[in-house]
Amino acid sequence: MTTTTAATRPAALRTEGLSKTFPGTRALSDLTIEIGAGEVHALAGSNGSGKSTFIKLLAGYHQPDPGYSAWFGGQPLDLDAPGADRPPGLRFIHQDLGLVLELDAVDNFGLKCGYATRRGSIDWREQARRTQRALSRFGIGIDIHQPLSQAAPVERTVLAIAAAIEGWDEAGGLLVLDEPTAALPHAEVEVLFQIIGEVVAAGASILYVSHRLDEIFTIADTVSVLRAGRLVETRPVEGLTGDGIAALMAGADVDTDVRPQPFVRRPDSVPAIEAVDLRGRYLRGVDLTVHPGEIVGVAGLLGSGREELPYVLAGARADSATGRIRAGGEPWRTIERGGFQHALVPADRLAEGIIGELPVQDNVALPALRTLGRHGLMVGDAESRMAVDVIERVGLVPADPSRLMSTLSGGNQQKVVVGRWLTEERPVLILSEPTAGVDIAARMALFRLLIEAAEEGLGMVVASSDVHDLIHLCTRVIVLREGVVTRELEQDEVTESTLLRVMEGLES
Amino acid sequence: MNSSRPAVDASESGARSSSNVLVAPRRRSVGDLLGPKRIGAVYVWVVIAVVLVLLKPDTILTTSTLTQILNNSAITGLAALALLIPLAARTFDLSIGFVMSLAGVTAAHFAATGMNIVPAVLLALGAALAVGLINATVVVVMRVDSFIGTLATGSIVAAFITMVTKEQDITDVKLTGAFSKIGQTDLGGVTLPVIYALIVALVLWAFLERTTTGRRIYSVGFNPEAAKLAGIRADRLRFASLVCSAGIAGVAGIALASTIGAGSPTSGQSYLLPAFAAAFLGATQLRPGRFNAMGTVIAVLVLTTGTTGLALVLAPAWAADLFTGVVLIAALTITGAERRGLRGAKGSLAALRARFRPTTTNPE
Numbered sequence: 001m002t003t004t005t006a007a008t009r010p011a012a013l014r015t016e017g018l019s020k021t022f023p024g025t026r027a028l029s030d031l032t033i034e035i036g037a038g039e040v041h042a043l044a045g046s047n048g049s050g051k052s053t054f055i056k057l058l059a060g061y062h063q064p065d066p067g068y069s070a071w072f073g074g075q076p077l078d079l080d081a082p083g084a085d086r087p088p089g090l091r092f093i094h095q096d097l098g099l100v101l102e103l104d105a106v107d108n109f110g111l112k113c114g115y116a117t118r119r120g121s122i123d124w125r126e127q128a129r130r131t132q133r134a135l136s137r138f139g140i141g142i143d144i145h146q147p148l149s150q151a152a153p154v155e156r157t158v159l160a161i162a163a164a165i166e167g168w169d170e171a172g173g174l175l176v177l178d179e180p181t182a183a184l185p186h187a188e189v190e191v192l193f194q195i196i197g198e199v200v201a202a203g204a205s206i207l208y209v210s211h212r213l214d215e216i217f218t219i220a221d222t223v224s225v226l227r228a229g230r231l232v233e234t235r236p237v238e239g240l241t242g243d244g245i246a247a248l249m250a251g252a253d254v255d256t257d258v259r260p261q262p263f264v265r266r267p268d269s270v271p272a273i274e275a276v277d278l279r280g281r282y283l284r285g286v287d288l289t290v291h292p293g294e295i296v297g298v299a300g301l302l303g304s305g306r307e308e309l310p311y312v313l314a315g316a317r318a319d320s321a322t323g324r325i326r327a328g329g330e331p332w333r334t335i336e337r338g339g340f341q342h343a344l345v346p347a348d349r350l351a352e353g354i355i356g357e358l359p360v361q362d363n364v365a366l367p368a369l370r371t372l373g374r375h376g377l378m379v380g381d382a383e384s385r386m387a388v389d390v391i392e393r394v395g396l397v398p399a400d401p402s403r404l405m406s407t408l409s410g411g412n413q414q415k416v417v418v419g420r421w422l423t424e425e426r427p428v429l430i431l432s433e434p435t436a437g438v439d440i441a442a443r444m445a446l447f448r449l450l451i452e453a454a455e456e457g458l459g460m461v462v463a464s465s466d467v468h469d470l471i472h473l474c475t476r477v478i479v480l481r482e483g484v485v486t487r488e489l490e491q492d493e494v495t496e497s498t499l500l501r502v503m504e505g506l507e508s
Numbered sequence: 509m510n511s512s513r514p515a516v517d518a519s520e521s522g523a524r525s526s527s528n529v530l531v532a533p534r535r536r537s538v539g540d541l542l543g544p545k546r547i548g549a550v551y552v553w554v555v556i557a558v559v560l561v562l563l564k565p566d567t568i569l570t571t572s573t574l575t576q577i578l579n580n581s582a583i584t585g586l587a588a589l590a591l592l593i594p595l596a597a598r599t600f601d602l603s604i605g606f607v608m609s610l611a612g613v614t615a616a617h618f619a620a621t622g623m624n625i626v627p628a629v630l631l632a633l634g635a636a637l638a639v640g641l642i643n644a645t646v647v648v649v650m651r652v653d654s655f656i657g658t659l660a661t662g663s664i665v666a667a668f669i670t671m672v673t674k675e676q677d678i679t680d681v682k683l684t685g686a687f688s689k690i691g692q693t694d695l696g697g698v699t700l701p702v703i704y705a706l707i708v709a710l711v712l713w714a715f716l717e718r719t720t721t722g723r724r725i726y727s728v729g730f731n732p733e734a735a736k737l738a739g740i741r742a743d744r745l746r747f748a749s750l751v752c753s754a755g756i757a758g759v760a761g762i763a764l765a766s767t768i769g770a771g772s773p774t775s776g777q778s779y780l781l782p783a784f785a786a787a788f789l790g791a792t793q794l795r796p797g798r799f800n801a802m803g804t805v806i807a808v809l810v811l812t813t814g815t816t817g818l819a820l821v822l823a824p825a826w827a828a829d830l831f832t833g834v835v836l837i838a839a840l841t842i843t844g845a846e847r848r849g850l851r852g853a854k855g856s857l858a859a860l861r862a863r864f865r866p867t868t869t870n871p872e
Contacts, residue, residue, distance in 0.1 A: 316737055341739045352737050357730045357797055366727060366738040373720035420738070 009037035010074030012174040012205035013058075013090075018079075019065040020053050027053040028064075029229045035174060037073075040196070040206040042216040042237070045226035046249050046466060051209050054226070055178050059083050059092050073172045089173040093180055097160040105144040105151070105159050106131045112163035134162040138195050154188035161195060171203035178209045179302070193219050212301065213242045213504050225249055242506055243497050250467075250496035258447045260454060262491055263294045263475035270329040272459025273342070273428040275313060278335070280321035282308045284483030290428060290459040295450070297474030297494070298463035301503050304480040307347060310432040310463045314344035328427030343367070343421035347432035347463075349410065353417045356406030360396070361387035363405050364420045371424070386423055394419035395445055411442025418446065428459040435469050447472045467499045479503060549793050549803075549839065553810045560817040567820055575697035581812040582701035583767070586760035587776075587783035588790065588804050589708050593749040595787055595799040596716060597742075598729040599654040601750055603643055603662035604757035604783065608776025610665050611636045611761030613673055616771025619687040620680035629690070629762055636758025639665055640751035648747040658750075669773045678771030691766030701763040705805075708756060713801035725749065726798060785836045786811055792839045811835065 011034045018031040028050040035041045045051045056062045060083025070077040072087050099108050106124070109131040110116075116126040131144050135158065142155045151159075157180055165175060177196070181189050196206060196219055208220060216223055217237060224234040225248040232248050271289050278286040282305035290296045300306035312321040318338030325340075326332045333340050346352035355363055364387045365372055372382050387401035394415035396408075405413060414434065421429050434450070435443045450473060454460050462473050470477050477494050479487045479502045487502050560568045567573060587604060594601045615632035619625055639661065646657040693700045716722035727735040728742040736742050760779070765771050789811065790804030791797065814835065815828035 314737070344737055346734075346737050351731075352733045355727050355731045355734050358726065362723065362727075365723070366735070366740065369720040369723060369740075376719050376721055378718055378720060378723065 009172075011035060011071070012037050012039075012073060012172070013077075013207070014071045015079075016069040018054070018057065018068040018070065020050075020057055020062055021065050027229055028057070031226075031231055033224055033231060033234065035205055035207055036222070037172075037205055038200065038203060039221040040200060040208055040219050042220035042223040043207060043209045043226065044213070044216060044223055044245055044249055046468070049226040049249070050229040051226055052178065053229075055092070055094075055176060055207075055209060058086075058090070058176060059094075060086060072174070089168055090176070091164045091168060091173065092176045093157075093160050093164050093178065095179045097156055099148055099156055099160055101149040101156075102147055104147055105135070105142060108148060108159060109134065109163050109166075113166045134166050135159065138162060138198070140191070152188065154191050157188075157192060158195060161199075165199060165204075173204040174207060175199060175204055176207045176209075180208075181210065181212060181215060189215070213245055213500060214506060216245065217242070242501060242504070246497040246500045249500075258444055258451070258472045260295055260451045260473065260475050260491075263291075265291050265294070269293075273313065273325065273327045273461070276324045278309065278312050278321065278323035278325075279483075280305070280308050280312050280317060282483050283312065283321065283323075283480075286323075286480070286483070286485055288313070288461070288478070290461055292427070292457045292459050293454050294476065295454050295460040295462060295474045297470035297477035298461060298480060299467070299470055299477055299499055299503055300480030302465070304503075305483045306463050306465065306480050307432065309480070310344060310347070310430045310461060313461060314342045314430050315340045316344065343426050343429045345414075345417050345421070345429070345431040345434055347436065349413055349417060349436070354405045354413050356404065359402045359404055360391070360408070360416055361401035363416050364390045364401070364423070367420055368423050390416070390419040390423060393422060394449055409442075411438040411446070414438050414446060415442065415449070418449065422453055422458075426458065428461070429453070430461045430463075432463045433466070433469075434462060434464065434473075435466055443468075444472075467496045470494060470499060471496060481505060546794055546796065547806065548842065549789060549806050549810045552835065553806075553813060556810070556814050556817060560813075560821065563821050568817065571697060573816075573820065577809070577813050577816050578702050579699050580816055581808045582699065582705045583760055583764050584779055584782045584786060584812065585705040585805060585808040586701065586708060586756060586763065587779040588786035588808055589705065589712055589801060590753045590756035590760060591783055591787045592712055592716070592790075592799050592801060592804060593725060593752045594654070594746075595791075596722075596729045597725045597746050597749045598732065599647065599746050599749055601643065601658045601753040601757075602655065602780065603639060603658040603665060604753060604760075605777040605780035606662040606665040606669070607636050607639050607754050607757040608761030608764060608779060609669055609773055610639065610776075611758035612765030612775060613669055613678060613771040613773055615762045616678040616680075616683060616687070616765045617672075620678055620682050620771070622682055625686045625690070628687070632762050633755065633758045636754045636761065637751060640754025643754060644747040644750040647750060648743050654746075654750075666777075673771070673773040675773055677773070679769070683769050683771075688766055688769050691763045692769075699767070701767065704759060704763060708759070709801045709805050716798075716800060721745070729799075782811065782832065785832050789836055789839050792842070 013035040014033070016032045018028060018033075019026065020028040031050070031054060043051050043054070053062065057064050057079055060079070060081065064079050068079065070079050072090055075087070077087065078085075100111065103111075106128050110122075110127055113130075116123045116130060118126070128144060135142060135144070138158050138161075140155060140158050142151060142159070148156055148159070161175075165173070180192060196208075200206060208216075210216060217240075220237050222234060223237050223240065223245065225232040225245060227249060269291050272292045272294070273288075273290050275286070275288045278288070282303060284305070286305065286309065288296070298306050298309055308317070308321070311317045312323065312335060313325065315325070315335065315338060318336055321335050323335045324332050325335060327342060350356070355366070361384055365383045368386060372378065372386065384401055388399075391399045391401060396412055396415055396419075405416065408416070418429075418431070418434070431450075434446060438446065450460065450462075460473075462469055464470055471494055474494060475491050477489045477499070478485045479489065479499070481503070486505075489498065489502070557568075587608065590604050591601060611632040614635045615628050618628035618631055643658050643661050646652050646661055647654045650657075652660070689700075691699065691701055695703070716725065724735070724740045725745050727738070727740055728745050732742050757776075761776050764775055764779075768775065786804055786807040787799055789807035790801075791799045793803030793806050794800055795803060811832055814831045818827045818831060
């Protein structure tokens with residue numbers, strides 16, 4: 001543990017033995033951490049390291065496992081209590097900011113901090129004045145009467161901060177910022193940092209969660225690195241390097257057993273999928289060619305186009321993207337015209353991947369209904385045979401095709417979502433965040449399954465925010481930054497520190 | 509495509525299965541099928557029946573009472589079945605009451621002019637299907653929420669009916685002829701609409717349970733986004749579902765007009781709420797959580813037995829509506845609690861809390 005920077009004041013926050021277990025996974029194990037008074041404390045760690053679980057425990061969104069202790073400003077802190085009962089000095093800015101974009105700044109401010117009233121009705125003039133006052137200290141000129149949807153991203157972030165810290169005693173306060181720069185253009189990050197500086201100058205502490213290592217060096221005094229739910233180390237930022245933090249995040253215990261054979265393109269092979277000039281909400285012209293048997297990774301920070309690319313490739317963004325695509329030597333198709341669909345394992349499994357109310361068997365059969373029916377009728381046991389085959393192939397436990405999908409663990413659900421695309425010969429399989437919420441054993445099984453499918457000639461695109469997916473799966477990785485391919489890494493160049501450095505823009 | 513990857517063929521998977529223990533698909537036991545979780549409404553039905561028999565032993569236990577219950581169920585049953593396909597695809601059709609009136613008025617109008625009943629019925633069905641196409645266009649093509657979109661089209665249909673009929677029932681001596689046969693033909697006490705309802709129920713059951721399209725419709729209803737990403741054309745299915753509902757509502761409306769022997773401009777509307785009640789109660793039966801045809805049939809019979817029985821024991825007129833409302837809330841609460849229990853009561857509590865405290869939600 002670091003000693004607090006201001007020894008005379010108690011630590012802003014301290015937890016001991018804080019754990020959180022979800023069914024099937026231990027998201028946070030025995031976390032003992034201390035945020036000193038007046039310091040900017042960064043929290044680093046890759047996806048699934050427990051960062052957001054920790055924040056959610058602090059905010060009261062999840063309840064911790066019993067047996068922990070926590071203090072806020074020296075006073076015991078009850079993390080089992082609902083979030084509304086947190087001490088007034090503990091404030092949060094969540095990644096989505098919690099704003100209503102259809103409403104203007106005055107209303108959003110009022111919703112967070114309460115409205116000024118006069119004789120029982122809202123005193124709009126006073127309310128506008130309060131909003132203006134809260135914003136003015138940050139030196140940002142924002143039209144407080146226009147809907148926030150028209151405001152710049154940084155203006156929204158500033159409003160969220162202003163509302164979050166309105167009327168608190170900064171001297172003892174702790175402001176938790178969860179990836180506040182995720183949606184911010186680079187130029188606006190500077191503005192945010194100035195504001196954070198002001199808040200700290202007034203005596204508050206900051207807990208700063210970020211994927212971007214360069215930011216940690218810019219504003220943090222101390223950094224704690226989490227890995228697989230455990231605290232690896234807390235140390236002063238001074239003297240650390242980006243590679244140092246990346247190494248701490250990656251750890252030495254990465255299982256390197258699973259890696260695909262180096263990809264050798266067969267001279268006569270037709271590309272599994274070719275895409276030219278993909279453009280969309282984030283993409284600014286991306287070309288991509290994937291050959292049969294090749295597993296191409298897509299890396300990039302939030303907002304780089306990494307989340308969008310898989311959906312565009314699969315043909316699921318006909319309304320917001322443009323470009324041309326062809327698969328397996330078929331004619332070219334334009335994305336905006338739509339009407340085609342490639343196998344996609346979507347990022348949000350619950351919302352986009354599974355149908356929880358239906359059994360495993362039905363979920364497997366979903367894309368194959370056309371071939372399963374005879375004149376549109378489901379006859380015989382073709383469907384259950386297909387389900388049994390897939391269950392066998394992906395190693396579902398228990399191997400029961402009649403179980404409701406919603407009762408499976410995340411890893412098993414993902415095996416079904418992947419497995420259902422392996423029932424027919426397809427040129428390409430596109431995956432987004434294939435291991436999100438998948439425990440480590442299932443993750444390795446998935447990797448083996450996917451590599452096996454590639455060896456049989458399937459072309460694959462794997463977009464992931466988890467560098468381990470890219471390291472374990474891919475024969476080549478493209479790195480996106482601001483909507484374009486900034487770098488292409490061959491398999492032997494794909495290491496965690498290189499990936500992080502290229503994504504951060506520390507190295508191009 | 510010149511991929512060298514072999515498809516998963518039977519011999520390969522057969523070899524695999526020998527090396528791995530496979531759990532056989534769970535067979536549903538008789539207890540599962542007949543337990544209160546699947547057919548709770550039947551138990552409610554038995555209770556109602558026993559109470560009624562104890563109250564009025566002489567009038568209840570007669571064939572005429574039983575056939576009366578069946579006959580009273582037929583039109584509500586058809587209306588409820590009309591809702592099934594859209595509801596299974598998570599789409600509301602609030603226009604069916606008005607479509608029933610429209611079809612009834614149209615059929616009666618043409619029958620009253622002396623037209624042969626076959627073309628008259630076809631014209632009425634055509635009118636109903638036309639409304640279905642409009643509904644589908646508004647909801648699927650113009651992307652208006654189905655709940656409000658079909659309410660709006662229903663209002664337009666109501667206006668059209670009033671405009672044409674001037675709020676007068678269409679009555680004519682010709683309607684007592686062949687036209688009345690459609691709904692009033694008696695087969696040993698049971699009228700033809702009961703047969704129509706049963707046929708429609710059987711067809712819908714087979715369609716939703718046994719066809720690939722039925723499977724797709726349920727997928728769209730449960731998770732439209734996942735269904736779309738798995739290659740299912742959700743919009744097309746929702747479009748067709750609204751045309752189907754209008755068609756079945758048209759059948760119900762024609763049967764109703766024939767039964768009452770007149771084209772009444774407002775007769776259909778009163779069936780909307782009972783139809784929704786039956787469809788939702790039906791979704792708690794046999795296949796809990798799914799809108800299904802046979803569950804709906806059970807639900808209609810339970811609701812009609814209750815309301816008919818209440819009339820027979822001379823309960824006040826408002827008792828029937830009260831009964832429908834109470835049964836519906838009770839059934840939905842019980843099954844709702846069950847389904848939430850599946851996901852863990854904690855999860856739903858957390859979701860509720862998250863809804864009211866948006867600042868603390870942060871899905872990564």
